Each structure stands twice: as C-alpha cells, then as structure tokens.
Amino acid sequence: MARTALTRDEVLDTAASLVKQHGPAALTMRKLAAELGTAVTSIYWHVGNRESLLDALVERTVQDMGAIRPVGRNPADRILSVARILRRELRTRPHLIAMVHERGLTERMFLPAQQALVHEVHAAGLRGARAADAVRAIQFQIIGFVLVERNRERSPAQSPAESELWDPADAPHDPPLARALARPADPERLFQLSVRSLVRALLTPGAPPR
Numbered sequence: 001m002a003r004t005a006l007t008r009d010e011v012l013d014t015a016a017s018l019v020k021q022h023g024p025a026a027l028t029m030r031k032l033a034a035e036l037g038t039a040v041t042s043i044y045w046h047v048g049n050r051e052s053l054l055d056a057l058v059e060r061t062v063q064d065m066g067a068i069r070p071v072g073r074n075p076a077d078r079i080l081s082v083a084r085i086l087r088r089e090l091r092t093r094p095h096l097i098a099m100v101h102e103r104g105l106t107e108r109m110f111l112p113a114q115q116a117l118v119h120e121v122h123a124a125g126l127r128g129a130r131a132a133d134a135v136r137a138i139q140f141q142i143i144g145f146v147l148v149e150r151n152r153e154r155s156p157a158q159s160p161a162e163s164e165l166w167d168p169a170d171a172p173h174d175p176p177l178a179r180a181l182a183r184p185a186d187p188e189r190l191f192q193l194s195v196r197s198l199v200r201a202l203l204t205p206g207a208p209p210r
Contacts (some may be wrong), residue, residue, distance in 0.1 A: 006038055008046045015047075016057055016096065023095045024054065058103050061096045065089055066112035075124040076199050082116050083142050083195045090146045114139060124203045134202040141198055149187055 014035050018027050029050055033040045047053045068085050070078035090097055100109050117135045126134055163182045171178035 006042055011046045012056060012060055015053055019095045020093055024099060058099050061100050062105055062109045065109050068113055068116050070116055075120040076203055079120045079199050080195055086113050086142050087146055141195060145191055
C-alpha cells in the first residue's frame with residue numbers, strides 16, 4: 001500500500017540522496033516514488049514535474065552551501081575552517097554542485113563563503129584590492145585543490161605509478177624526498193598545509209600588494 005503522509009522535505013532529501021549516489025540521470029519520478037514508498041502522483045503534488053524537482057534541488061544546494069560558520073581563535077584559523085567546510089561540501093555532493101553550475105548559479109552559491117572570507121581578511125587588517133585578492137586566492141586554492149583530487153580519483157591506474165618513479169637510488173641528492181614522494185599522498189594533510197601556508201603569506205603584515 002502506498003504511504004499517505006509525505007512532506008516536500010522528505011521528497012527533496014530522498015531525491016538529493018539519489019543524485020549524490022548515482023547522478024541526475026538516475027533520478028526518475030518512478031525511482032523516487034519507489035524509494036519513498038508512494039505513488040508518482042504524490043511526488044508531482046509536492047514538487048511538480050522532474051524539471052521543477054531538479055530546480056528545487058539546485059536551490060536547496062545553494063542554500064546549504066551558504067550555511068558556513070567559521071570557527072577559530074583568530075582570522076587565520078577561521079579562514080582555514082571555512083576552507084575545510086567548503087572542501088567537504090564540494091566533495092560530498094559533486095553531482096549537485098554540477099547541477100548548480102549548469103544553471104549558472106555557481107557565483108551565487110559561493111557568495112556566502114566569499115562573504116565569510118571577506119569578514120576574516122578584514123579582521124586581519126586587509127582592505128581594498130589586497131583584501132579582494134586574498135579572498136579570491138583562497139577561494140581558487142580550495143576549488144582547484146578539489147578539482148585535482150577529483151581528477152586523481154577518477155583517472156585510470158597509472159603505469160608506472162608515482163611510487164615506481166621515485167626510487168631513492170635514483171635520487172642520491174635527496175633520498176628522504178624520494179622516499180616521501182614514493183608514498184601515497186595524504187590529501188587532507190596537503191590541503192591544510194597549502195591553505196595554511198597561503199593564508200599565512202596573504203595575512204602577513206607589510207606583505208606587498210599585487
């Protein structure tokens with residue numbers, strides 16, 4: 001028997017889950033109704049047709065990406081917290097982010113993160129063009145890092161692998177470096193290292209403007 005009690009939020013939650021797991025192509029009204037244990041007509045009543053459903057998912061994703069609450073004792077720590085949150089959100093919902101991008105809403109989606117970064121660079125004493133450059137440099141670093149991660153994860157197996165290319169015997173000038181590069185990369189550590197180093201350089205008092 002089809003269920004009778006259903007809310008719009010439940011429909012969107014389940015639809016978002018399907019898109020996250022399998023991509024937009026897997027989201028059909030029949031599949032969604034089956035997941036919810038209801039009739040297709042009930043789905044239409046709550047969210048309209050499939051295109052309206054996708055629009056609602058995009059709008060919800062934009063709103064979710066705006067829920068950024070920096071934490072930390074100083075601007076640098078709070079900027080790093082924004083970076084971690086943004087990276088996590090981009091990585092956990094790539095299909096939904098792609099849908100936002102396809103509808104031309106990427107800049108609007110990133111605006112809350114930009115505003116949070118502006119607040120922190122202002123707190124660090126930056127103003128004007130220098131503050132704008134800092135905000136964009138941090139934003140580009142985060143997004144670029146995520147794109148590189150995604151590309152590495154989806155790329156075919158490499159032959160030779162990085163571990164085979166860095167043999168300490170072939171790098172007598174710096175064997176520890178060769179051993180380190182032969183080990184798998186730690187994306188989390190590298191992300192924090194790169195963002196923290198960038199932020200430290202951008203917020204250093206007296207650093208020259210562009």
